[in-house]
Amino acid sequence: MSKFVKSTASKYKFGAHMSTAGGVSNSVVNAHNTGCNSFALFLKSPRKWVSPQYTPEEIEKFKNFVKEYKYDPMTDILPHGQYFINLANPDEEKALKSYDSFIDDLKRCESLGIGLYNLHPGSSLKGDHPTQLKQLATYLNKAIKETEFVTILLENMAGTGNLVGSNLEDLHAVIDLIDDKSRIGVCVDTCHTFAAGYDISTRETFQKFWDDFDKIVGLKYLKAMHLNDSKAPLGANRDLHEKLGEGYLTLKFFHMLATQFDFLQKIPIVLETPQDNDDGYGEEIKLLEWLENIPEDKKLVNDKEFMEKYDTLQKNGAKSRKEQMTKFEAKQKKPKRQAGTDIMSQMKKKAKK
Ligand SMILES: [Zn+2]
Ligand SMILES: [Zn+2]
Numbered sequence: 001m002s003k004f005v006k007s008t009a010s011k012y013k014f015g016a017h018m019s020t021a022g023g024v025s026n027s028v029v030n031a032h033n034t035g036c037n038s039f040a041l042f043l044k045s046p047r048k049w050v051s052p053q054y055t056p057e058e059i060e061k062f063k064n065f066v067k068e069y070k071y072d073p074m075t076d077i078l079p080h081g082q083y084f085i086n087l088a089n090p091d092e093e094k095a096l097k098s099y100d101s102f103i104d105d106l107k108r109c110e111s112l113g114i115g116l117y118n119l120h121p122g123s124s125l126k127g128d129h130p131t132q133l134k135q136l137a138t139y140l141n142k143a144i145k146e147t148e149f150v151t152i153l154l155e156n157m158a159g160t161g162n163l164v165g166s167n168l169e170d171l172h173a174v175i176d177l178i179d180d181k182s183r184i185g186v187c188v189d190t191c192h193t194f195a196a197g198y199d200i201s202t203r204e205t206f207q208k209f210w211d212d213f214d215k216i217v218g219l220k221y222l223k224a225m226h227l228n229d230s231k232a233p234l235g236a237n238r239d240l241h242e243k244l245g246e247g248y249l250t251l252k253f254f255h256m257l258a259t260q261f262d263f264l265q266k267i268p269i270v271l272e273t274p275q276d277n278d279d280g281y282g283e284e285i286k287l288l289e290w291l292e293n294i295p296e297d298k299k300l301v302n303d304k305e306f307m308e309k310y311d312t313l314q315k316n317g318a319k320s321r322k323e324q325m326t327k328f329e330a331k332q333k334k335p336k337r338q339a340g341t342d343i344m345s346q347m348k349k350k351a352k353k
Pocket of ligand 2: 191241
């Protein structure tokens with residue numbers, strides 16, 4: 001018996017990252033039992049370069065569960081690539097090793113009939129950033145040619161500088177170089193976006209983010225979201241996921257997302273919050289579906305039930321938020337050697353000559 005019933009009333013595809021323990025097909029059963037309308041999974045061990053291939057029986061089991069539990073494998077399932085895959089690595093040998101694991105992932109998707117795949121776009125490390133973006137695009141083009149239908153989603157990142165995808169311009173630069181644009185897209189992670197310095201916490205600023213996204217990347221490339229609150233404050237560049245409502249985004253943000261941005265209704269919105277078990281995800285999905293039914297025009301501050309929930313969750317996360325704020329402020333105080341200031345001093349030197 002499943003503990004959480006999958007909503008047929010929700011307009012959104014809320015879901016979560018599911019375990020594959022005991023076989024990849026178990027992720028589908030877990031998703032069903034957690035009440036997911038979409039879900040993510042790892043296609044193989046996230047910490048090993050090579051894993052055994054699926055047996056034909058396991059593939060059939062996966063496909064049967066997908067049918068039985070009514071998931072559309074082309075749009076509702078979003079596998080997550082291994083974290084160490086870095087196609088932008090200037091070290092050719094390492095980039096090639098990454099490519100092997102990456103193409104193996106894509107082929108696994110296609111063997112299971114899955115139409116989407118999420119990738120951290122990697123880091124240019126000590127290489128020249130624009131050159132490494134081109135290298136990444138070259139590998140993506142090659143992979144698209146070597147596969148049939150899976151769409152690769154580049155996830156936006158929380159960092160700065162060398163980390164590819166920490167800003168919208170990087171995502172545009174890579175997509176621009178892709179030959180078959182029907183096979184490329186973006187997954188926006190709410191925690192990463194906020195930590196990267198995009199203030200998405202209010203109606204106006206969240207709308208502005210999507211306007212910028214549309215202008216720079218193109219909304220048609222938005223194919224999925226990762227839904228996380230952020231333990232770290234705005235612009236801290238820390239990838240620290242928090243449970244919904246306990247971080248700096250607060251429950252108001254998730255209410256806004258679930259009521260005022262209709263274009264998010266078609267895409268998988270997948271939780272990656274820190275939970276001890278799948279029940280935690282099941283409860284968060286129900287929380288989102290509850291938020292969805294609180295009308296947007298209702299004055300939230302006058303909604304006693306909402307405000308009680310808001311306060312409880314903020315209290316739960318207070319200690320973590322304070323810790324991260326202290327760290328962030330200490331980092332701000334440290335004298336920084338910024339690339340910008342270096343360029344300024346170099347220009348001054350040149351001017352003197
Ligand atoms: Zn994510
Ligand atoms: Zn993350």
